[in-house]
Amino acid sequence: xxxxxxxxxxxxxxxxxxxxxxxxxxxxxxxxxxxxxxxxxxxxxxxxxxxxxxxxxxxxxxxxxxxxxxxxxxxxxxxxxxxxxxxxxxxxxxxxxxxxxxxxxxxxxxxxxxxxxxxxxxxxxxxxxxxxxxxxxxxxxxxxxxxxxxxxxxxxxxxxxxxxxxxxxxxxxxxxxxxxxxxxxxxxxxxxxxxxxxxxxxxxxxxxxxxxxxxxxx
Numbered sequence: 014x015x016x017x018x019x020x021x022x023x024x025x026x027x028x029x030x031x032x033x034x035x036x037x038x039x040x041x042x043x044x045x046x047x048x049x050x051x052x053x054x055x056x057x058x059x060x061x062x063x064x065x066x067x068x069x070x071x072x073x074x075x076x077x078x079x080x081x082x083x084x085x086x087x088x089x090x091x092x093x094x095x096x097x098x099x100x101x102x103x104x105x106x107x108x109x110x111x112x113x114x115x116x117x118x119x120x121x122x123x124x125x126x127x128x129x130x131x132x133x134x135x136x137x138x139x140x141x142x143x144x145x146x147x148x149x150x151x152x153x154x155x156x157x158x159x160x161x162x163x164x165x166x167x168x169x170x171x172x173x174x175x176x177x178x179x180x181x182x183x184x185x186x187x188x189x190x191x192x193x194x195x196x197x198x199x200x201x202x203x204x205x206x207x208x209x210x211x212x213x214x215x216x217x218x219x220x221x222x223x224x225x226x227x228x229x230x231x
Contacts, residue, residue, distance in 0.1 A: 080153030081164035083111035090203075090213055092226015094125065099141055101127035103220040109149060118148045121170065123220040138179045143220045145172015147199075162211070167200040170219070203228045 087110055094103030102125070109119030123143040130136060149168040152158075156165060175192045199217025201224075206212070209231060215224045 079159045079161050081151060081158070081161055082114070083117050083151050083164070084114045086111045086117075087231050088117070088119075088203075089229045089231070090226060092213065092215075092224045094123070094219075094221025094224055096222040097125060097220060098222065099125060099127070099220075100139065101125045101141075103141070105143070105220065105224070107147065109147065115151050115154065116149065117151065118146065121145060121147055121172070125220050136180075140175075140177045140179065141220055142175045143172060143195075144174075145170055145195075147171075162205040163202065164204070165200075165202040168198070170197045170199060170217075171195075172197075174220075205230060 088108070090107045090109075092105065094105070097103050103123055104125075105121060105123030107119060107121035109117045111117040121144065123141075125141040127139045128136065129138065147168055147170040149166045152165045152167060153161075153163070158165065171194070173192075173194050195218070197218030199215055199219070201213055201215030201217075203213035204211050205228075209229060211228045211230070213224075213226055213228045216222060
């Protein structure tokens with residue numbers, strides 16, 4: 014009995030010592046740090062605060078055109094005729110106003126005269142007048158002209174031509190030419206050397222087949 018009692022005490026002591034040794038070797042676990050939950054609302058707010066402000070798109074400016082600008086412009090042309098259908102040196106003036114970027118219209122007067130000198134002892138003179146209205150279509154944009162000082166155009170005219178013959182300073186006498194209404198077409202181009210002054214050349218029906226002269230824009 015004594016031996017059994019001593020063995021029980023010995024086993025109890027050894028077990029107690031081992032249990033204490035294990036407690037000392039095991040380190041205490043640090044409490045977990047609580048994780049802060051982030052809501053979608055918080056993320057959205059932070060993203061809104063940190064995001065760069067959106068750039069405001071500026072309105073695009075209208076593209077500048079390189080073609081001749083006729084809308085609202087007034088054009089005065091003065092020139093002479095070359096290759097006249099009659100005789101003499103014709104000259105004339107015309108005025109036009111731009112109603113749109115491509116279309117203008119106006120009026121014109123052309124005059125030509127020729128003195129044949131003495132004819133059976135008296136002087137004789139031929140007088141020719143063309144007058145009427147004209148319409149123009151400016152071709153710069155259609156032909157994609159890149160020079161805003163160059164203005165090609167085409168158009169039509171409607172008017173009246175009067176041809177008279179004076180003999181020895183007296184009133185007009187009959188002529189072989191008709192006085193009547195006419196319809197004609199023309200085409201030409203002008204070039205401005207400055208903002209207001211340039212030159213033009215034009216072919217078409219009228220007092221002469223070809224006209225050359227100066228043009229003024231205002």
